[in-house]
Amino acid sequence: MYKFLRFPDFKLKAVTLSYDDGTVFDKKLISVLDKYGLKCTFNLNSELYSEHRRLSKEEATELYLDSPHEVAVHGAKHLSLTEVSPEVATREIITDRENLEKQFGRIVKGMAYAYGTYNDTVVEILKNCGVKYARTVESSNGFKIPTDWLRLSPTCRHAAPNLTDLTEMFLNYKKADFYMNNEPLLFYLWGHSYEFNDSDNWEIIENFAKKVGNRDDIWYCTNGEVYDYVKAFERLEYSVDGKIIKNPTDTDVYLCYHGKNVLVKAGKVTAIKE
């Protein structure tokens, strides 16, 4: 499905992170990520500011607003959405979304499930609340581009014993190999920054960032950026003979089209040369 897709500048690999709860330890996490150029989506509970080691509202604004990172919904009060009525679940999502949009002055359309709990009813509620992508806690241990964006499987959490193995595997791919069906690779890491504090193991994220960060063969993106990019790719229109490609979106899309690098510019029609 994503055989022709490449990330910006024809890159074959992308890395995104997703961290939950908006605790004070996000400050240190961001300083590590920024040093190595990594980008993260921070999933926040807008009715729990200052509680349980969370940042205050003012601190959160200061930390995330002018950063390269994304803010997303994690439920206004961090409720398990499968254990409350649909009405309460709806409020939990829509209130968090609206609060964050007002606080940060941008569209907020991502989410991570509090406690990792969801079911089909909850997914329907998300759709009605305009949430476009939502992370679960079920590791894929792989690098596939998601197809079910409201049940996103991360590659792994940072505490996973196989993090180093997965990181090496990801970095060692020189080209999309047969196993991956020539598709580009996405490494999606998740966790909570307070785990680094509580387990006194900041070196996990420092080592990860050092290894995968600041490289010119990897695109560093938030969850929202990779979502928008893949959706732009999906909106490309092709002529019957496949030699004309129209990009109706506002995003430049990079392809490896039948073995050739092709840039399909935003809003343009591109003819494929023989």
Ligand SMILES: [Zn+2]
């Ligand atoms: Zn949480």
